[in-house]
Amino acid sequence: MQLDFLLVLIISYLLGSINSAIIFSKLQNLPDPRTVGSNNPGATNVYRMAGKTVAIAVLFFDVLKGIIATWGSYYIGLTPTEIGFAGLACCLGHMFPVFFKFQGGKAVATGFGCLLPVGITLGISLLCIWYLVFRKTGYSSIAAIISVGISPLVTLYIADKYVLPVSMIACLIVLRHMPNVLRLLDGTEPKTKRN
Template sequence: MISFTVMMMLAAYLLGSVSSAIVVSFLFGKGDPRRQGSGNPGATNVLRIAGPVAAALVLIFDVLKGTVGVYVAFLLGLGELELGLVAICACLGHMYPVFFGFSGGKGVATALGCLISMGYSLAAYLFGTWLIVILLCGYSSLAAIVTVSFAPLYTYLFKPEYTYAVIMLSVLIIFKHRANIRRLYRGEESKVWKKGKANE
């Protein structure tokens, strides 16, 4: 079972390593998003440089990277801890993709995809929190940070068996947003509908 779990973790990491932001951006003729706008290969930056259709495709694919890996692991009978490790590996793949020089995105959409597999009510609360924050303030990074900060609480309420795994996932994503946190503190972060140096 341990070797099978490791195989699923590796598969989740490799799937997560397929950077949809880079692939979609090139398909739309916009080049590498890591060298434009914020430099972050995520849906928010693709929205700025390639438009809403490209951004929607990136968002869908990034969510699916998390959903597919965790759901397949669930169907194959892995337990709560193993599913949590698979979810973390999927996000690590997105953040540090082996196919793209280990330079990836922030992992928010992929983490949401993982959590969708853990429960629709949980995913709905997370999406609702993200939507409320971004509509109120316009900062994609702040919406992501607030949402993942609430994720362990929501998980405890709906799927308590996954709480520890989600705590680890939340810490990982907040760590990836440390530069955004500094910019938010200094008042230098750009809003999602403005072009410029801002990360998701």
């Protein structure tokens, strides 16, 4: 493994480990999002606790770190597959953050940020799919699973050389949502609303 690629993976993981939901909750004197609501330190759970303003800030920073990881990898000349691994490292950092006892979130926003540099068409398509599913079901988790799950197919028509890296990130995020799937099946998954 080349030293520069290994360094990118480490930086991407550390970047992903900066969990804005936990940080903003501390700054706002809110409970740790890992201990309330869905117990997920992400924008949706922060929205339930604190409303739109804080949730939008969390969403922005989670998306931004994904963009930095993959776009930065692209501009230093890594291959599509290597860019995919950089995105995976960033998402794994969000899921298992070294700065927060390896207890992180689902990496939906971070994963979206990782996919966004593939093309604005992909980003708009995924946002539209997420919104339509969310409006229909009221479940952020279902919207995330479907929109992320369909991303490799959309990528095939936009920039097929990125299908493999997009698929890698999509599979990771879908697998991370398996507890949500189990809760959906037994009827205990919470809908997205502010408490």
